[in-house]
Amino acid sequence: MLIILGGLPGSGKSTIAHSLARKTGACYLRLDTVEQAIRAARPPESNDVGPEGYMALYALASDNLQLGQNVIVDSVNAIEVTRSAFRRVATDVGKGFVEIEIICSDAATHRQRAATRMPVSDGHRLPTWEEIQTRRFERWSPDLRLDSYVLSVEESVSEIINLLNARKE
Template identity: 30%
Template structure:
């Protein structure tokens, strides 16, 4: 396992991870590392035995996330089956900072309400008010979708939930280093959309929506909730204008970047799956007033 930065809690967490990594000779110093309050409940010998037994499911240890404080440290590590567990370690405040408690738990604790389904067709929903709309503004960065989504939301009095704002809020908590930020944003947006529809209210989702499975998920959510489903696909037919927008924009979203990378956006645009059926395609090179009028007609039809 790769060595991490120094610090009392982190140093002790590394010791635990060495055990889960199956390090030869690990645990010989357990009596010196574990605090008296800990060994009064679990003997050092028993703790070493259990930890070595768990190594079969982790070694070599792959750390996918880390949270560190003065007396606490947590690592998210991947099991061989692909699931993620959280290893927590609490140390005494005074030197030599022996381990007061340590435990391993699943990233998603047992007993929670199951996560939302990929397909809402058979999802149990209480009766909801009719007339609500679930509107998706789709397109690559710089295509103008956020500008149109905000304008449509203001015109119709519908709240706009935007990926960039959600992810920006998570930046102080390490959000930019999460493994799948767009998938995380999609889960947040799905939850917010469900909450709105359960209240009989409409929602606008501002998200690239490149994944077809996400499109079908939101379509099934709207259908199950008895809401109208509307899609607005934004594109910019003038490549030079698109690039200028992307590289010159300043949106002021806390914790998020302003300019985007043109080469990445071009690649995403080339691989962007076509929408079918109910989608309205809007070329945002056109005057904004004309585009907005077309969008409003589409949403309210």
């Protein structure tokens, strides 16, 4: 099963994804980590990763799905083209998928989280609150939308596991 997460930076995606991976033993793949590895392999002046990070993430997800692993992909996933590509990754290898959007409905909490996030590694530039607020995020109809302001990490993980169990039946 491919668990496709999406949501704005600072919404709580990675925190929920980490907890879900620990609880389920699923393979955890984070776009920020992949993109930072690509940046680290390049000269400093070529900082723009472009689509390479997503392309690498699709390949890693496919490999792990083919090995029979459940896979969690953690990325902003703001546009339909990336969402449909993730769905295609799962269906191309004969696996199911669920799409989950993580939001934080309280702007003050979201802003605080964004300001206190830890970068993937030294040199990784996190978006500012202004960049998060103005980021293009295409409308989405995920299987599950979780509000990390309302639900605890544990409650969010429980909701995801309930969805996964319902999809198995």
